[in-house]
């Protein structure tokens with residue numbers, strides 16, 4: 001469905017590579033329809049060799065003929081990149097941003113272009129197991145909505161949200177989510193080491209516990225599965241789980257997680273403001 005359209009990635013980093021490799025793996029388009037643009041010649045050549053895509057060091061040249069321009073630079077670089085590209089993007093092109101916190105209004109204002117899809121993937125996209133939440137500006141056509149859905153579905157699952165605020169919320173929950181999961185896993189491994197396990201064994205125990213728990217959840221019938229029920233299965237009266245959970249709750253485990261995710265949501269909203277409104281610290 002997207003075969004024949006040209007997709008340009010501005011910012012050939014980790015997430016851009018995850019997206020383009022997913023698109024190519026799924027055979028959605030040919031490598032010659034994909035272009036990347038970044039300042040580092042070595043990185044450009046690396047991707048060019050690995051995927052047979054075209055590369056540029058000039059964002060304006062790379063974007064000029066593209067049907068879809070993916071913005072995948074870091075948030076702190078975005079404003080400058082948009083201002084430099086202003087007037088160089090085809091007026092009918094779809095601009096698909098994955099930049100954390102960058103609102104559609106901010107992109108439109110700085111780029112002078114209002115056909116925008118804003119998306120928030122996460123790092124498991126690198127193995128085709130990401131989850132992406134996305135929304136679109138009113139100027140995005142039905143055909144472009146389909147392009148976006150196809151592209152974003154190439155590296156995992158995608159969920160469309162009508163309200164843009166859910167993009168900041170998804171940035172905090174699923175976009176940033178792998179950071180919480182790995183931190184939690186690290187803490188469990190350290191606890192294992194504290195008790196005397198080798199780090200290797202502790203890591204294996206933790207990773208397989210995580211994997212098994214998620215797989216077990218997945219195998220439960222969709223209409224009856226519930227996280228609290230699965231937790232209760234492990235928690236026998238007067239047992240070890242009840243003891244551990246008591247201490248976690250006493251330390252404010254859920255509140256800490258909720259506060260952290262709320263803070264990430266606020267941070268995402270702040271990043272969406274123009275530099276003159278919120279000067280960088």
Ligand SMILES: NC(=O)C1=CN([C@@H]2O[C@H](COP(=O)(O)OP(=O)(O)OC[C@H]3O[C@@H](n4cnc5c(N)ncnc54)[C@H](OP(=O)(O)O)[C@@H]3O)[C@@H](O)[C@H]2O)C=CC1
Pocket residue numbers: 010011012013014015016037038039040043059072073074075077081098099100101120121122123175
């Ligand atoms: N990592 C994550 O978990 C997620 C990230 N995102 C968003 O994706 C975006 C990219 O993140 P990620 O891939 O991790 O970051 P990376 O740093 O890996 O990628 C950014 C890329 O942009 C390049 N770049 C820098 N300046 C310019 C420029 N002026 N023009 C073109 N390219 C430039 C960088 O090159 P160089 O290295 O030479 O500076 C780098 O290749 C961010 O906005 C982030 O918010 C979204 C979801 C999840």
Ligand SMILES: O=C(O)[C@@H]1CCC=N1
Pocket residue numbers: 100171175176177
């Ligand atoms: O911290 C960050 O900037 C990125 C954006 C989404 C997840 N992490």
